[in-house]
Amino acid sequence: MASPKQVFIAIIGAGGVGKCFLSQLEALATRRPSPKLNLIYISTSKKALYDAKYTPTPFASAIEELSRASQAPPALPQLAEYLAAAPAKVVLVDNTSSQDVADAYPVFLGKGISIVTPNKKAFSGSYKLWQDIFSAASTSGAKVYHESSVGAGLPVISTLKDLVDTGDRVTKIEGVFSGTMSFLFNSFAPTSGAGGKWSAEVAKAKELGYTEPDPRDDLNGLDVARKLTILARLAGLPVESPTSFPVQSLIPKELESCSSGDEFLQKLPGFDSQMEETKAAAEKQGKVVRFVGSIDVASKQVKVGLEQFDASHPIAALKGSDNIISFYTERYGSNPLIVQGAGAGGDVTAMGVTADLIKVLGQIA
């Protein structure tokens, strides 16, 4: 028998974000006894922990029990059947960055399974997938929240939704949407002048763990393009895909074919003069160069790439690996609504997921 005060949690993904999320979930369940949260499914790409009776696994020991599990995860359609047959409402938490899982969201949502996730792929893939996701949710009443798909735990998606839902007209969104790019340019072209060589800053960022294993996965701009796609769609623009608008790649053409990130890093110093010129050109105007994304809603223009800013501009004054997102709207006039802070990292990403889960619980439990 379903109890109204019990909600089942299913988690796909147990990496950095997944572990932080589990720890936040454990604390949440301790602080808030109602609704009772039962972890009835958790999987990596290799293994899954679940049984036919929906036996809950304690949050605290889930990672360890999963590591000892011997089952492979079921195919996604089977997982959807399994969760849909559960004797309580289910929230699926997708802590992966998998396109396959994202593609299956309409199936889960169509069966009444709510989803919370930091996975950008579902919302920045084809526009058809976007439409399928929200129409499945709307038909079944299942909820789908993805705050951490842009700016991690920063209130970006929720703020944009509030602006749109209350009838404000968003005219422009602009910002630094990548922690890696933020760190690179704050070090390479600080407002105080100086700054290191471009290739040295990239190598340093990689050493500090601020880049993907292959830094080209940050430098190609696709991560920022995905985030812009999500925000543009929420603002009402039917952007077809993250490759349907201009995205400037910072990978020199000659290095696109390097067989590894290491080879790329080794050869990058040979191209420092290009970035040095870009920086000097900005300095000549009394400005600094930054890697930004912008959405001009009226002219329907979305773009990602290098731009110049006065040293006093909030985008130029950013620190460390912080993100900054400025919402220009009719109501807010010439001074935008600005959200700023760490936009990457396991804990803050998981925070966005946990906050989303709390919102979903408030609506379904």
Place this chain on the structure above:
Amino acid sequence: MASPKQVFIAIIGAGGVGKCFLSQLEALATRRPSPKLNLIYISTSKKALYDAKYTPTPFASAIEELSRASQAPPALPQLAEYLAAAPAKVVLVDNTSSQDVADAYPVFLGKGISIVTPNKKAFSGSYKLWQDIFSAASTSGAKVYHESSVGAGLPVISTLKDLVDTGDRVTKIEGVFSGTMSFLFNSFAPTSGAGGKWSAEVAKAKELGYTEPDPRDDLNGLDVARKLTILARLAGLPVESPTSFPVQSLIPKELESCSSGDEFLQKLPGFDSQMEETKAAAEKQGKVVRFVGSIDVASKQVKVGLEQFDASHPIAALKGSDNIISFYTERYGSNPLIVQGAGAGGDVTAMGVTADLIKVLGQIA
């Protein structure tokens, strides 16, 4: 018979915010047919529009019909009875700044009537009222949302709640919480140097409509103290009242007894030297002076008053009448999560109320 897809709206207050809210509500009802929103009560302090049959009034004509109404508003306990007997769930929107209405929240909430409001008084009054409000809501399941009680439509309350609810530890909150104070100090002590005389800036702010009718109601710091009280309580500090911590008033002692705001403005130039000294002292350190509020959660210290900031500090670089709120937390580390933008004005205040209403509808309808 109660219909699950119908929610009754009752509004107290039809001033600047109330009018903006009604216009947003009308647009919302048009965009979202479900749940159907019926305006069954609206009142000013003098008049009320309602009847025993809960006949809905169209949002578009509510202000006009209210102006022609001949009924006086019922006493608050009678209003609570009337709303509690309604054949649908009710959300009460308090668009006043009335302490009397605020004091009655526990009665409304106890009867299952949800509340959304920009009214600071309920959440910054006595700590007992705060406790009564949330315990009444918790017992009945009614919702209470008050985003616009701090920073108008800026995501301040929701962000702080998300931080706390997901288990982050807030260590410090700091910011400029008054649009009036922001405007005054950005003009009086701009980072570019110069700036006008203090009394002239106050007179200009009043002319532009940035101050209360009597500017002393801004300069006494109480408005900021109320907002700090709300945030401190949400962060876990049981602050007794907005007068239970140090609040610096910018009203010269000699002018506290002026019988009117006009008399105050007339005599203020005689005290310009005090503020000029404060400004010069900051400049000597290469800094600017700003009127800020801060909450140090660990040491449980809340204070409001003048402080000095480097020109490069985000608080110093603020523009116009913008607010800025920085959340320092364990997860966010040394770089705070920052929210910035217009923190006053009818439209953006109403936006916070409307966004809150949408959240409540998602939970009760």
